[in-house]
Amino acid sequence: MNFQIVSFKAAYGTSAQIPPSDLPEIVFSGRSNVGKSSLINKLLNRKSMARVSAKPGKTATINFFALQEAYFVDLPGYGYAQVSEAEKRRWAALVEGYFAQERRMALVVQICDMRHPPTADDRTMIDFLYQNRYPFIIALTKLDKLKKTQRAERMAALQEELKDYPDLILCPCSSENGEGIDAIRRYIEESVRPAAETE
Ligand SMILES: Nc1nc2c(ncn2[C@@H]2O[C@H](COP(=O)(O)OP(=O)(O)O)[C@@H](O)[C@H]2O)c(=O)[nH]1
Numbered sequence: 735m736n737f738q739i740v741s742f743k744a745a746y747g748t749s750a751q752i753p754p755s756d757l758p759e760i761v762f763s764g765r766s767n768v769g770k771s772s773l774i775n776k777l778l779n780r781k782s783m784a785r786v787s788a789k790p791g792k793t794a795t796i797n798f799f800a801l802q803e804a805y806f807v808d809l810p811g812y813g814y815a816q817v818s819e820a821e822k823r824r825w826a827a828l829v830e831g832y833f834a835q836e837r838r839m840a841l842v843v844q845i846c847d848m849r850h851p852p853t854a855d856d857r858t859m860i861d862f863l864y865q866n867r868y869p870f871i872i873a874l875t876k877l878d879k880l881k882k883t884q885r886a887e888r889m890a891a892l893q894e895e896l897k898d899y900p901d902l903i904l905c906p907c908s909s910e911n912g913e914g915i916d917a918i919r920r921y922i923e924e925s926v927r928p929a930a931e932t933e
């Protein structure tokens with residue numbers, strides 16, 4: 735799969751605007767500021783395809799990036815405290831509307847901060863993905879901020895924190911130094927391949 739040839743397709747503010755799936759979709763989900771844009775950029779080897787923003791909480795859209803064999807779908811970040819109730823409802827309608835559609839979701843990459851236990855919102859998202867049997871992996875980002883012993887401690891702690899969800903695929907990674915990025919690319923490639931072969 736070619737991760738180099740990519741272009742911005744569109745940003746959608748309501749789920750009704752999103753056209754039907756015509757390619758497998760790789761969906762990126764996570765709370766705002768977790769490092770979602772940085773991870774997308776790193777996977778694509780681009781500096782600023784998905785914007786790395788210092789301004790969380792701006793108007794939420796679902797952004798599509800077109801690769802040759804799949805779309806990267808950047809969901810709006812959740813959990814930003816300063817967002818109004820109206821904006822939270824709009825977020826929920828947008829994201830729930832997207833998931834409710836009949837789409838070719840090849841893989842959801844749920845992003846969590848490796849340094850901390852998953853937040854309540856993270857758990858809601860993981861629970862939703864798990865209960866509805868979406869194919870998903872958990873990218874544990876900001877790995878570079880942990881020393882070797884801390885890494886082992888956090889991996890052990892996460893097994894415990896997420897013990898309600900057996901068989902999760904946990905992928906420690908860093909958009910800063912590139913650790914773990916190839917492993918995530920491989921999961922993405924594997925998820926797209928079977929869908930492409932049924933054409
Ligand atoms: N050290 C480190 N910082 C990161 C990593 N990923 C993201 N960041 C930083 O975290 C902040 C938020 O990143 P961003 O990609 O905008 O998060 P988003 O709101 O989830 O899209 C930025 O200052 C990034 O430089 C990582 O893997 N390691």
Ligand SMILES: [Mg+2]
Pocket residue numbers: 770771772785786787811
């Ligand atoms: Mg972002």
